[in-house]
Amino acid sequence: MLYREAGQFKATYAQDQQIFPIRQDRIAFALLLAAAFIVVPLIANQYWLSAILTPFLILSLATLGLNILTGYAGQLSLGTAAFMAVGAFMAYNFVLRMPWLGVIPSFILAGLCAAAVGIVFGLPSLRIKGFYLAVATLACQFFVLWAIQRIGWITNYSASGVITAQKIEIFAYAFDTPVRKYLLTLAIVAVMALLAKNLMRSETGRAFMAVRDMDVAASVIGIPIMKTKLLAFAISSFYCGVAGGLYAYTYLGTVEPEAFTLDLSFRILFMVIIGGVGSILGSFMGAAFITLLPIFLSVLFGGISHATGMEISHAVVSNLEVIIFGGLIIFFLIVEPQGLARLWQIAKEKLRLWPFPH
Amino acid sequence: MTDARRTGKPILTVEEVSLSFGGVKALQGVSFDVREHEIRAIIGPNGAGKSSMLNVINGVYHPQQGTIAFKGRKRHDVDPHEAAQQGIARTFQNIALFRGMTVLDNIMTGRNLKMKCNFLQQALYWGSAQREELEHRAKVEEIVDFLEIQHIRKTPVGRLPYGLQKRVELGRALAAEPTMLLLDEPMSGMNLEEKQDMSRFILDVNDQFGTTIVLIEHDMSVVMDISDRVVVLNYGRKIADGTPDEVRANPAVIDAYLGVAH
Amino acid sequence: MNVAFFFEVLIGGLLAGVMYSLVALGFVLIYKASGVFNFAQGAMVFLAALTFVSIMKMGINFWLALAITLGVMVVLGIGIEKIVLRPLVNQPPITLFMATIGLAFVLEGLSQLVWGSQPHGLELGIPDVPMEWLSQKWNINVSQFELFAAGVAAAMVAALALFFQYTRIGRALRAVADDHQAALAVGIPLKHIWAIVWAVAGFVALVAGLMWGARNGVQFALTFIALKALPVLILGGFESVPGAIVGGLIIGASEKLAEVYIGPMVGGGIESWFAYVIALLFLLVRPQGLFGEKIIDRV
Numbered sequence: 073m074l075y076r077e078a079g080q081f082k083a084t085y086a087q088d089q090q091i092f093p094i095r096q097d098r099i100a101f102a103l104l105l106a107a108a109f110i111v112v113p114l115i116a117n118q119y120w121l122s123a124i125l126t127p128f129l130i131l132s133l134a135t136l137g138l139n140i141l142t143g144y145a146g147q148l149s150l151g152t153a154a155f156m157a158v159g160a161f162m163a164y165n166f167v168l169r170m171p172w173l174g175v176i177p178s179f180i181l182a183g184l185c186a187a188a189v190g191i192v193f194g195l196p197s198l199r200i201k202g203f204y205l206a207v208a209t210l211a212c213q214f215f216v217l218w219a220i221q222r223i224g225w226i227t228n229y230s231a232s233g234v235i236t237a238q239k240i241e242i243f244a245y246a247f248d249t250p251v252r253k254y255l256l257t258l259a260i261v262a263v264m265a266l267l268a269k270n271l272m273r274s275e276t277g278r279a280f281m282a283v284r285d286m287d288v289a290a291s292v293i294g295i296p297i298m299k300t301k302l303l304a305f306a307i308s309s310f311y312c313g314v315a316g317g318l319y320a321y322t323y324l325g326t327v328e329p330e331a332f333t334l335d336l337s338f339r340i341l342f343m344v345i346i347g348g349v350g351s352i353l354g355s356f357m358g359a360a361f362i363t364l365l366p367i368f369l370s371v372l373f374g375g376i377s378h379a380t381g382m383e384i385s386h387a388v389v390s391n392l393e394v395i396i397f398g399g400l401i402i403f404f405l406i407v408e409p410q411g412l413a414r415l416w417q418i419a420k421e422k423l424r425l426w427p428f429p430h
Numbered sequence: 431m432t433d434a435r436r437t438g439k440p441i442l443t444v445e446e447v448s449l450s451f452g453g454v455k456a457l458q459g460v461s462f463d464v465r466e467h468e469i470r471a472i473i474g475p476n477g478a479g480k481s482s483m484l485n486v487i488n489g490v491y492h493p494q495q496g497t498i499a500f501k502g503r504k505r506h507d508v509d510p511h512e513a514a515q516q517g518i519a520r521t522f523q524n525i526a527l528f529r530g531m532t533v534l535d536n537i538m539t540g541r542n543l544k545m546k547c548n549f550l551q552q553a554l555y556w557g558s559a560q561r562e563e564l565e566h567r568a569k570v571e572e573i574v575d576f577l578e579i580q581h582i583r584k585t586p587v588g589r590l591p592y593g594l595q596k597r598v599e600l601g602r603a604l605a606a607e608p609t610m611l612l613l614d615e616p617m618s619g620m621n622l623e624e625k626q627d628m629s630r631f632i633l634d635v636n637d638q639f640g641t642t643i644v645l646i647e648h649d650m651s652v653v654m655d656i657s658d659r660v661v662v663l664n665y666g667r668k669i670a671d672g673t674p675d676e677v678r679a680n681p682a683v684i685d686a687y688l689g690v691a692h
Numbered sequence: 693m694n695v696a697f698f699f700e701v702l703i704g705g706l707l708a709g710v711m712y713s714l715v716a717l718g719f720v721l722i723y724k725a726s727g728v729f730n731f732a733q734g735a736m737v738f739l740a741a742l743t744f745v746s747i748m749k750m751g752i753n754f755w756l757a758l759a760i761t762l763g764v765m766v767v768l769g770i771g772i773e774k775i776v777l778r779p780l781v782n783q784p785p786i787t788l789f790m791a792t793i794g795l796a797f798v799l800e801g802l803s804q805l806v807w808g809s810q811p812h813g814l815e816l817g818i819p820d821v822p823m824e825w826l827s828q829k830w831n832i833n834v835s836q837f838e839l840f841a842a843g844v845a846a847a848m849v850a851a852l853a854l855f856f857q858y859t860r861i862g863r864a865l866r867a868v869a870d871d872h873q874a875a876l877a878v879g880i881p882l883k884h885i886w887a888i889v890w891a892v893a894g895f896v897a898l899v900a901g902l903m904w905g906a907r908n909g910v911q912f913a914l915t916f917i918a919l920k921a922l923p924v925l926i927l928g929g930f931e932s933v934p935g936a937i938v939g940g941l942i943i944g945a946s947e948k949l950a951e952v953y954i955g956p957m958v959g960g961g962i963e964s965w966f967a968y969v970i971a972l973l974f975l976l977v978r979p980q981g982l983f984g985e986k987i988i989d990r991v
Contacts, residue, residue: 085567086560148786200975203729203789207922208975211968222959267553274552274559275538275545282528282539289526292488293606294514294543303549334919338793345790350530387809394801401794405787406779 077424091269108258113251122250122323124363129254129261130318132359135343136268136352137311142341143350144272145304146284147197148205151212152312152340157332158186158216159313160320161226164327167238168228175240179260179317186313187306189216194305198298213337217329235327237320253322260318264311269352271307280304281350342397346404348413357412366393437658438466441642442487442610443504447496449482449666456482457493458666464610469636469643471653471674474663475686480646481523483663484612487644488513488520501609515543517609521599521616523646529588533598536587537573540605541566573601577631593624600631611635613645617652625649629656654678662686700833701952702945707838709924709944710845711907714900716921716928716936717848718893723930724856725865725889727785728777731792734918735799736894740765741901741910742803745812758898765894770887777886800915811911816840816902841903845937848899853933865889923971943967 080095082088092098116125138152162185166178173181193212197205220226227235240247240256247256271277279300282290291297320327339362347358369392373384408414440463449457457479464470472480485491487498492507499505500516508516519540527536545566551559574580577597582590587598596616603611616632617625633656635641647653653660654674662670662677664686670677677683715737722730730736743764747757776795780788822833856862867875868885876882904914920943928939947966955962 085564085571089560089563089567196972196976202786204926204975206789207926207968208972210919210922211965211972214965214968218961218964222961270555270559271549271553274549274555274563275542275547276549276552278531278535278539279542281531281535285528285530286526288490288510289522289528290539292490292510292514292520292526293540293602294511295539296511307549341790341793388805391801391805391809395798395805398794398797398799398801401797402776402791405783405791405794406776409783409787 089273091273105262108262109255113255116254118250121254124367126250126254126257127319127323128359128363129257130315130323131340131343131363132356133261133264133318134312134315134340135347135355135359136265137308137315138340139344139347139350139352139355140268140272140280140311141304141308143344143348143354144277144284145280145301145308147194147301147304148203149209149308150206150334150337150341151193151209151216153332153334153336154213154216155186155190155309155312156316156319156336157220157329158189158309159183159316160327160332161220162186162313163317163321164235164237165226165228175242175321179314182317183310183313186316187310190305190309190312191302194302194309197301197305210334213334217332221329234330237325237327240321247322257318257322260314264314265352265356268311272352276303284350342401345401346411348411349409351411351413353416354411354413357416361412362397365396369393369396437468440464441466441501442644443499444483444487445497445499447483447486447493447498449479449486449491449493455666457486457663459496460663460666460668461496462661462668462671464642464644465658466642467636467640468658469632469645469656471657471660472644472646472663473648473650473653473660473677474669477665478663478686479666480663481614482666484520484614484644484646488518488612514606517606518612519603519606519608519610520612521596521603521614523614523618525592525595525599527587527595527599527602530586532584532586533579533590533601534567534570534574534583536598537570537601537605538566540602541570543606570601570605573604576604576634577601578627592619593621596620596628597631600628604635607639608641610642610644613643613647615646615648617647617649625652632656701948703834704838705945705948706941707835707842707944708948709940709942710842710937711838711900711903711940712917712920712924712944713937713940714841714845714848714896714903715917716924716940717845717852717933718896718900719921719925720928720930720933720936721852721893721896722889724933725868726777726886728788728792729785729930730795730893731789731918732772732796732799733893733897733921734915735796735803736765736768736897737901737904737917738910738912738914739768739799739803739901740894740898741814741905741914742807742812744898744902745814745905745910746807749812761898762895765898766891769890769894773883773886773890778883796915796918800912804912809912811909812905814902814905814910816906837907841907844899844903848896849933849937852896856933861885861888920967923967926971927974943970946970 077094092101134152134156138149141147141149159182163178163182166173166181167175196208200208247253279295282295283297283300287297324331343358343362346361348354370389373389377384404411442464445461447457447460460483472483474480482491486493489508489510497504497506545562547559547562574583579597582594587595617628620628629652632643636643657674659672660674660677661668662683669682669686670680715733718733719730722728740761744757744761747760776791780791821836823836856866864880864885867880868882904917924936924939924943927942928935947963950966951963
């Protein structure tokens, strides 16, 4: 009843091509943005802002990056964390050595460095496919992390390898409270998500999906396979690089290699799978799911502990978390390979008819 | 029956093309030409090398010997990408659509060579990228109208029945506004009505746009009806070349199809 | 350049490579028979080793513990086939691969949930000391234990190769790996076959787990051995039992030699990525591995 398209006619192709063709969706999204920008900073406490919402946004951005590469362009990558690391460390170097640049341009340049690394490690994709490519990206993951720790210049010859991230100052306005960090992250992520959505609904996105679905056919109709694959790696790594910079500056507060291990690469891959391969919305949903699940579990087990008087150790909870992650991956692959995004789409389609059954 | 159509000079010349995969000889010394604006059929029993011939023409396979001359430019081998740029479009025997995309998006991919905006402009969208996108959308909608597939334009192609998928594939090839269209068994798996529709589309394309058409087809009545000239292949060699009537009466062709003991 | 030292490093590398091959064998088995790349193999090795050690710690003797663990691995294999593989039967290989990543996480969590997460030592009775006559005669130190492991691996490879080539079940497995539908059409009971394969892979995982556990201790880091097996498989091809050995030897040797000879020049730690880079370079030249078959894309 609420969610009906009746009466919403599209008179031009421009109207048909909108990101949100249905009016209710537009309203809902506007409300969501308003809530995120205005309501949340007013009511959320420090813990939620700095430990949950900000990392959720950052990981959504990284998931977006991986989704562009793996979901849209079909190139499986296990090196996401390495690209984030490049972004983080290069952002540190730009801010350190060229402070006149400003933080945002430094992030952009750091992202470009990550994109360059992405292109280099994307070159094998021209010859290799599928999980062979995944193994090649493992080479990237291990090598990049090793190189960051060995090339002294990158860490400014820090003895411990752990660097404190500098304060973020844009035009003398310091972003040092959780609220300001959250808003900065939100703004950056929102803009980049919009750019990604535009990109994926244009020819670039179609070229990516064509290469994913059948690259011989794509080549036959004139799509340049090499350029397309390398562009996918570049854009994806750019997104991951910026996410890495944010991860270090607005979340962790430090720039360290241990934050960007293979485990993080896997987590982001899980977010892509659970959220929905080839979906911008799915990237956010997957990131939300995986960020919130540990909290949900510890609340749940805390409750069980209280109710039954049993002590449930931290180790048990974290092992259960791992089991549930793995189990969910399998579950989603069997039941809904297109993830939460598709489930959401199905829900909306049911909503159109509600309260009628068909 | 075909009307006398104004067919021009040869636009494609295949000369002494030989192709083998390991020990298997797919094509041996095949030569023929295709005239501008004509509808040329390639027929022959299964395994005769017809699809391989098409694949050589648009660069998916590279022949060990022989040359292909298209629009006057002779080359030994070419990339499929270059062939597309030169104005050759094709459909595939086993449908090479992009299953993850909608009908509209699939046909839009056919326009990729005509899209000039770079990815940065596309990321911003508003401005030149949007204008270009809408301009091409209008063109694609013309093709959608022409092929009568308006009702399925937002459906993911993976969900469509076989016959409609073939039509979408034709749409994608047409979107490139090609000079020459290669159709690999465009009517396989179709019932009579669908075949009539498809024949009508092919004839219309040839009529309205002057597109040269090379098609592989097993249905003899279709071949006889719509083609100007026919090439017959058997075991990788050309065994006949001429108008449908000439070829139909050719004893070598009859032998090949009925299977005379060698 | 000290020749004796070179040989010591080389042989050490080769023997380490044999250990990698042991794990790679499990991958090859499953891939050969079901076309699935089982990312969870490392987790299976870990689970097998941990189960065995924990059962022994409860006071049960060696052989009984071995039998029980083997039983557990067999049941596990059958369970995996039923719950994970069968529902995904017609999906593209990449989906199955990702499912096995999920499976790996499940098994890792499960192992530690059931048996706890402290490291355990594993004694097989063969000391990790240099072979005396080698070190005395030629000044080359080669561990007795590593030679023993090599022997075990060699025996396994021989047994598996014979099994695939000459037994009826082995032939059926090869048929299944080639084409599920065709195998069904000639009456091969797919489900039984897969259960057998995963059970055998479980056995291989157990042997690998015992060897690695004895060498490095049974701890969570064992799961990362599986990652090292990937370059081995790329070199040797995913479907070749002899390839797994050759690949393992090459990776093991080159990794060790690189660490010792090139390592000091660039600050050490090369072992973390060298094997992968070798595999990557190899893939660029020969995407199908040493023993694999060329894939032709037909349109």
